[in-house]
Amino acid sequence: xxxxxxxxxxxxxxxxxxxxxxxxxxxxxxxxxxxxxxxxxxxxxxxxxxxxxxxxxxxxxxxxxxxxxxxxxxxxxxxxxxxxxxxxxxxxxxxxxxxxxxxxxxxxxxxxxxxxxxxxxxxxxxxxxxxxxxxxxxxxxxxxxxxxxxxxxxxxxxxxxxxxxxxxxxxxxxxxxxxxxxxxxxxxxxxxxxxxxxxxxxxxxxxxxxxxxxxxxxxxxxxxxxxxxxxxxxxxxxxxxxxxxxxxxxxxxxxxxxxxxxxxxxxxxxxxxxxxxxxxx
Amino acid sequence: xxxxxxxxxxxxxxxxxxxxxxxxxxxxxxxxxxxxxxxxxxxxxxxxxxxxxxxxxxxxxxxxxxxxxxxxxxxxxxxxxxxxxxxxxxxxxxxxxxxxxxxxxxxxxxxxxxxxxxxxxxxxxxxxxxxxxxxxxxxxxxxxxxxxxxxxxxxxxxxxxxxxxxxxxxxxxxxxxxxxxxxxxxxxxxxxxxxxxxxxxxxxxxxxxxxxxxxxxxxxxxxxxxxxxxxxxxxxxxxxxxxxxxxxxxxxxxxxxxxxxxxxxxxxxxxxxxxxxxxxxxxxxxxx
Numbered sequence: 001x002x003x004x005x006x007x008x009x010x011x012x013x014x015x016x017x018x019x020x021x022x023x024x025x026x027x028x029x030x031x032x033x034x035x036x037x038x039x040x041x042x043x044x045x046x047x048x049x050x051x052x053x054x055x056x057x058x059x060x061x062x063x064x065x066x067x068x069x070x071x072x073x074x075x076x077x078x079x080x081x082x083x084x085x086x087x088x089x090x091x092x093x094x095x096x097x098x099x100x101x102x103x104x105x106x107x108x109x110x111x112x113x114x115x116x117x118x119x120x121x122x123x124x125x126x127x128x129x130x131x132x133x134x135x136x137x138x139x140x141x142x143x144x145x146x147x148x149x150x151x152x153x154x155x156x157x158x159x160x161x162x163x164x165x166x167x168x169x170x171x172x173x174x175x176x177x178x179x180x181x182x183x184x185x186x187x188x189x190x191x192x193x194x195x196x197x198x199x200x201x202x203x204x205x206x207x208x209x210x211x212x213x214x215x216x217x218x219x220x221x222x223x224x225x226x227x228x229x230x231x232x233x234x235x236x237x238x239x240x241x242x243x244x245x246x247x248x249x250x251x252x253x254x255x256x257x258x259x260x261x262x263x264x265x266x267x268x269x270x271x272x273x274x275x276x277x278x279x280x281x
Numbered sequence: 282x283x284x285x286x287x288x289x290x291x292x293x294x295x296x297x298x299x300x301x302x303x304x305x306x307x308x309x310x311x312x313x314x315x316x317x318x319x320x321x322x323x324x325x326x327x328x329x330x331x332x333x334x335x336x337x338x339x340x341x342x343x344x345x346x347x348x349x350x351x352x353x354x355x356x357x358x359x360x361x362x363x364x365x366x367x368x369x370x371x372x373x374x375x376x377x378x379x380x381x382x383x384x385x386x387x388x389x390x391x392x393x394x395x396x397x398x399x400x401x402x403x404x405x406x407x408x409x410x411x412x413x414x415x416x417x418x419x420x421x422x423x424x425x426x427x428x429x430x431x432x433x434x435x436x437x438x439x440x441x442x443x444x445x446x447x448x449x450x451x452x453x454x455x456x457x458x459x460x461x462x463x464x465x466x467x468x469x470x471x472x473x474x475x476x477x478x479x480x481x482x483x484x485x486x487x488x489x490x491x492x493x494x495x496x497x498x499x500x501x502x503x504x505x506x507x508x509x510x511x512x513x514x515x516x517x518x519x520x521x522x523x524x525x526x527x528x529x530x531x532x533x534x535x536x537x538x539x540x541x542x543x544x545x546x547x548x549x550x551x552x553x554x555x556x557x558x559x560x561x562x563x564x565x566x567x568x569x
Binding site for chain 1: 370
């Protein structure tokens with residue numbers, strides 16, 4: 001019976017079943033209805049399938065699937081500014097995320113270390129962090145555009161600013177929470193401050209720091225779509241907006257799917273890294 | 282032999298209170314320990330035993346007085362003293378060997394990697410952990426973890442071992458085995474050792490001298506008890522020695538009653554800077 005099969009298998013079967021039901025429901029809902037009243041062929045041409053055949057403007061799963069296969073076959077074609085392969089668009093987005101996120105790592109981890117080590121810095125910087133943290137990163141966009149005067153760099157800056165806070169807060173929390181007894185071990189062994197930072201504090205705080213990094217990459221991937229809608233030009237966010245303007249719901253759905261897949265992969269990557277530095281106590 | 286290898290001279294420790302006067306944990310506390318001596322300090326929780334140990338370790342600073350070790354004043358932690366913490370304090374992301382090697386590499390920074398590991402391995406073998414060196418602390422039992430802590434302390438060849446209730450978290454069998462181990466190592470190497478315990482039997486089995494501390498705040502060293510039991514002690518025979526019960530009764534009596542009443546019934550001529558030395562035994566009953 002099914003109950004004797006291993007749990008992952010049963011869960012997989014159920015997932016598949018849910019997907020099939022969803023796809024069927026989707027297909028039924030977007031299938032063409034009865035044809036409307038006959039009309040002049042010229043007029044019908046102008047009105048399109050939606051009006052003449054009772055066809056929904058929403059594409060069905062088969063259309064989306066066909067289009068998706070087409071996209072996956074040619075991910076890197078480039079036919080001018082408004083027609084690039086999805087691979088290229090995703091690569092642009094990932095590059096921006098990598099740049100902004102990388103910069104945020106370089107700033108947040110040393111600064112978080114400092115805040116975590118020094119109660120004075122912790123208290124002094126706390127009000128700034130508390131006020132800046134809840135600000136939507138997109139609110140920074142006009143300021144970035146005005147000061148940096150480059151839309152591409154502004155997008156990177158927005159990614160930087162939104163990735164910064166979770167990493168900063170988590171690093172400071174992890175560093176300040178290192179067990180006193182481990183620090184005492186380092187003290188009794190006359191370990192110098194740099195060696196202590198790298199051999200005791202960093203490994204002890206690493207799981208917390210990686211949790212922050214994982215939260216940050218998630219936020220960065222959420223924000224890049226919105227940021228690219230604003231700055232335009234390239235990237236998966238721009239692609240979504242462009243396809244909306246083209247009224248290609250099919251492409252918008254495909255973009256949503258791919259954004260989800262890439263976001264999941266990024267999250268898994270960081271989760272795996274976090275597991276590698278986590279130690280059982 | 283240097284009679285004042287460790288010299289604690291009239292130290293005081295006060296902790297600030299939120300309101301009013303700071304609380305005095307102890308003051309004018311004085312004690313000296315000879316080279317190669319095994320000293321246990323017993324007293325109730327909160328009497329300041331751990332504070333004394335932390336001052337010796339350099340992890341805590343006295344508000345008054347001085348501590349000298351081998352003629353050198355102690356103001357900060359150092360590699361001449363090794364601390365064995367109650368909670369073993371191993372770094373959980375390192376293997377047993379790496380934990381010990383970390384101490385060895387700190388003690389002799391110029392040593393080559395291979396030599397560091399060889400020394401660490403010798404310390405691991407010494408505490409009977411051969412074969413478990415590549416395990417992480419989470420994979421070791423409580424007793425094995427404490428052994429790694431002891432190996433780490435011994436590996437740096439300290440002048441003094443400081444132990445803060447090292448066996449209190451262990452089951453009785455493991456505790457007994459580790460006590461034997463520590464006693465053997467100390468007798469073999471002539472290690473000077475200062476240990477906190479609240480276990481009377483442990484103190485009697487291990488110590489040359491037992492320091493009795495009264496209850497805090499304002500704790501005092503009531504007396505220093507010389508252990509009358511012979512150096513060759515066997516766990517199964519020790520309780521048949523004629524001095525065993527007089528000593529045990531003396532210690533229990535102190536913990537149960539005198540640690541509380543000592544303050545009000547100080548013996549004539551008591552000077553907390555020079556606590557009396559007593560030697561309870563069958564011939565000289567300590568209490569009339």
